[in-house]
Structure formats: C-alpha cells, structure tokens
Amino acid sequence: MSGQVPKGKQRASQAKIEDVAEFYQTIDRRNLIHKISPVRPYVYTTMEVYDQANGIRGAGGLGVLAADTRRVAEDLEIPFVTLTPFYQTERHQRLEKLEPHDDYVSRSPEAEGFRMIGQVVLHIKDKPDATLDIYQKQLGSSRFLCMTEPNFGPLYCDTPSSDHRLYQMTSLGFGGYAALKMADLKPAVIQLNETATVFAAVARLDELCSNGMNLYEAIVYVRKHTLYTNHTLVQAAESQFSYEQFDRFVFPNIKSPAVDHYIGGLFRDGYLQLSSLTIELAEAKNCVSKLHAKVADYHDLSGEKTHFSAITNGIHLQSWVKPELLDFYKHSGIIDRFNMPGAATADQIRRIFRTNLSRLRQLKQQGRAQLNSELAHRQDQYGAVVQIPEDAILLEYKRRFVEYKRPWMPFEDIEQLKGILVSYDAHYIMAGMIAGNVSANDSTYRKLASMLQRIADDPVLRRRVHYITDYDENLARAMSFGSDISVNVPVVGLEACGTSFMKDLANLALLVTTNDGGVADVAPPTTLLVSGDDYQEEVSSLYSRLRQAINICRHDDRWSDAVATTLAGYLTTICGARMMRDYLHYLFRSDD
Ligand SMILES: *Cc1c(COP(=O)(O)O)cnc(C)c1O
Secondary structure (H helix, E strand, C coil), X not given: CCCCCHHXXXXXXXXXXXXXXXXXXXXXXXXXXXXXXXXXXXXXXXXXXXXXXXXXXXXXXXXXXXXXXXXXXXXXXXXXXXXEEXXXXXXXXXXXXXXXXXXXXXXXXXXXXXEEEEEXXXXXXXXXXXXXXXXXXXXXXXXXXXEECCCCCCCCCCCCCCHHHHHHHHHHHHHHHHHHHHCCCCCCEEEXXXXXXXXXXXXXXXXXXXXXXXXXXXXXXXXXXXXXXXXXXXXXXXXXXXXXXXXXXXXXXXXXXXXXXXXXXXXXXXXXXXXXXXXXHCCEEEECCHHHHHHCECECCCCCECCCEECCCCECHHHHCXXXXXXXXXXXXXXXXXXXXXXXXXXXXXXXXXXXXXXXXXXXXXXXXXXXXXXXXXXXXXXXXXXXXXXXXXXXXXXXXXXXXXXXXXXXXXXXXXXXXXXXXXXXXXXXXECCCCCCCCHHHHHHHHHHHHHHHCHHHHHHEEEECCCXXXXXXXXXXXXXXXXXXXCXXXXXXXXXXXXXXXXXXXXXXXXXXHHHHCCCCCCEECCCCCHXXXXXXXXXXXXXXXXXXXXXXXXXXXXXXXXXXXXXXXXXXXXXXXXXXXXXXXXX
C-alpha cells in the first residue's frame, strides 16, 4: 500500500467500522456481534490454503476458497481463525522433454511473517511423540494458526488413506484444537472444509467429555457448533482408515474413554470413512453449488440419505478482479461498497457497458499487457518465454489436469482447432498441474504428455498453443485479466462448483462452458453453453461455441452486451461477501 499519513488511515478505518455495522444490518443479524467475538471466533479448518501473498501455496480450488473466505472475513471485520498446516515443503511442476516432473521447494514460516506461539504434542502408538510448532499470523480481525514440524511432508503427499495423511489430519485436528486453547480462543463454530479436518470436531468432543459432560450432551453440543462443507460428489471417493490406523494415530490423542468407545463403534468391517464420522459430528452440512447439493449422494451410518444445503462458493473480488475494473464496477453501481451486488439491473449494466465501451476495451488491453509481463518470467512447454500478440484473440484453459475437467477436449479434432486458430488469428493458452504426485503410470500424466506431443508435432499448434508450466495463483490472475474466452468443460455433474469461471467472467472474458457446478446456479445460464447427448456432440458444440465467441469478441456492441449479460447473470453468485452472508445466515439464524 502507498504511504498514507496515520491520520488519514485512522479516518479510513473508522469509516470502515460504520460500514461493517451496516453490513451486519443488511444481513439481518444485529445480534451476530454477540455470537461471534474476538475470543469466540468463527473457526475455519482446512488442510489446504492457497494464499501466496501470505506465503502459502496450495494445490487448487479448495485452497483458493479457504484463502478467499478468510480475506472476505477480514474485510468485513469478522473475528475469524483459519486453522491449517504450514507445509515446509512446497510442490512445483516442471516439464522435461514434454514430460511433467515435480520439484520441491522449502518454505519457512518465519520467512513468511509467521510467529511461533508455542508447541503441542501429538501421540503416536509405539512411536516417540511428535512435537508440532504452532505459528500465528494476525491479519486484521482474522488470523492464521498453523501447525508444522520439519518432517510434516508436502500437501497431498502419499495416497489419500495412507498413514502419513492420517498423521497430517490428526496434526491439524488435535494440534489445531490445542492451538486454539493456547491462544485462549473458543470457537463459535468450527467449519470443516472437507472431511480431512474432522479431528478438530473430535478434539472438541473429547475436551467436553474429559471435562465431565456426558457423551450424549457433548455430541449434541458439537453437532450444533460444527459445519461440514463438502466438495466431493461421491462418498466412495472419500478417504477411509482401518481400525489399526486409528489405534496408532487417533486413539492415543483422545483422553475420554467414552469418546474412544463411541468412535470405535462407528467402524464397519474394520474401516471408518471420514465422511461417516463427519456426518455424525456436524448438524449443518453444505455443498458448494446448487447442483452439487442436489447430486451429492451421501448416506449416514444408518443408511439414511444426507441432506446438504447449498451455499455456492464466491471469490474475493479484490484479489481476482483487475483493480481498475473493480473501481469501475463500484463507481457505476454494479458492486456496492461491501463488494456485494449493487443496485444496477441487468439492463442498466448493459447500458453502462455500451456507454463505456472504449474504456472497457482499453482495460482489457491493459490486462493483456499484464498477462504478458507475468509470462515474461515463466516458461512454456519448451522452456521458452511466450508473449501473446496485443491484438490476437486469446482462448484459455487454466485448471487442474484431471480426467473430469477434460482439458484435451479441444484437441479431439485437431483440424477444427487449427482452422479456428488460423482463420481468426487466435492463440490458446493453457495451464494446470496434475493433481497429487506425478507418476509416469498415471493416466492423466500420459494424456498430458501425449497432448503436448501432438501440439509439438504440428507447426500451427506449435506456434499458437502455449502450455505454461507451474500453474499458480499469480498466473491464474494474469490469465483472467488478459484472456478473451475461457474454456470450462467438466463432465456435467462432476464439478462441485469451480471458481476459475468466476474470475474470468468478472474480468470480462466470455465463457464457453458446460452447464455444471456453479455455472448451473443461474438458470438459464448467461454463458455460451457446450452441450450434447454424447461426447461427440459436446465436442462439436465446443467448436461451434468457440467460433461464436470469437465472432462476438470481434464486434464491439455484441461483445459489450455479451460480457455485460454474463456479469449481470452471475454477479450474486460470484461475490465472496454474498457467500459469507449466506454462511452467517445459515449458521446463526436469528431464532435462537
Ligand atoms: C482459482 C484457482 C483454482 C480454482 O480452480 P477450479 O478448477 O475453478 O476449481 C485452482 N487453482 C488456482 C491456482 C486458482 O487460482
């Protein structure tokens, strides 16, 4: 931030407090202030945070969501604690002869501005205790509380149901809960960002029971104060652990025999699925888009189908929208000062865009220049630096390379893709890492390598398709600023929400997308929809949508109307402040 005089700063922060009081009123929760306080904060537990500005690099959308949620809470002055591990080993990706490889980089919490506040001990059967260092970083009304030790390992190391993962999970849960006590904090609510964090709720249950509360009452209490946020569609895909693994890593950290016995009784055929345990301990449960809440098929241990509420993910606009563009939205009433949707209607937004067309085009040009400066210190698949011509149409794909997101779909008919790129003078930029550790037998790995080989073998694609390695937040932001058309083609029903599309439309890119995840929140979607009864039909729909999108981009009024309509349709969906309001409503209903 620029060097402001202290006086001005003081005035600015006073004005902000008034605003926040008003925000509480707008969400109809005047007594929220009594529910959440600095000593009774909103506690958010997550195995992954993606917040490079604070020195934490994640792996994907789950971490971006966690980071954005804390940023929104900080803006709105909500007392908020993010409990998460600090991974001292960070994964990066490099290509060698078009084959992906992992590189690991060391990180230290001190170097990233974290301060050590103490240590907690974790017990492991037949092994020496593990000592976790607890680090804190305060950011306005929010803070990070992190647990770490030198052998903690990287994020998502090993396999999902391995001993090492269970160790990381119990470190977060038991270690994190102990860290809260160390900092004299009592959670108003514990949000479990996926089931891997469930041991924080177990630790709370154990504390209540060891302090003399009976098990039944303690379960009721924990259930009332725990929220389970699910991002996984199929319960079978969740991690499960054997009784023997619990015996080594979990039970030694539980003091109350009643809790031991209770958890022991939840095993089926010697295994416990973390989702089953989480469903037991959380009354409030949500999925992260409307469609996801409808299709997620979960059952509790008695076989009853789990009901999930829908709270769609949003993004922290200030982190993801080009600042000049966000200012423009604010000045023209499209976004209000809480970063919630403003008063402007869709018709008004279209009119505002038409009147300011040259300004908006100019901002997109600036965005292209910003993308090129980010690309200047990055590498494409051949290890070279890419610069995208200022006046070329730019298509983009930037998401993890996993099967259901179908990154190779545009390459199904190479002649069609080439026709589009050449006849419209377009470029296609791609980025995204393979999930988990790279292994040469992995089918996604093979598919990425073979896609890159096909691109390399074709002189047209070689010139116009750029795969940028080591995808991260900064690249994501730059690509949103500088691209014209964003490709998002997950298999319908398999994307929990997705937030990349939100960043893109907020930066005035056109979306060529299947009707999935958060895209399907809006009916009918104000995007260019890719659809079809089978894969072949979807593929040809994709090519015709790409041509249509490029034609729109080339025509001023059509472009202005299309980006305005997309933005207007999704404004409520994408606002992170809206997401926070929905969580607060959901958790702290005014009737109690
Ligand atoms: C926004 C973002 C994501 C989210 O990806 P989705 O596929 O839309 O869920 C993942 N990784 C990074 C680096 C991001 O910036």
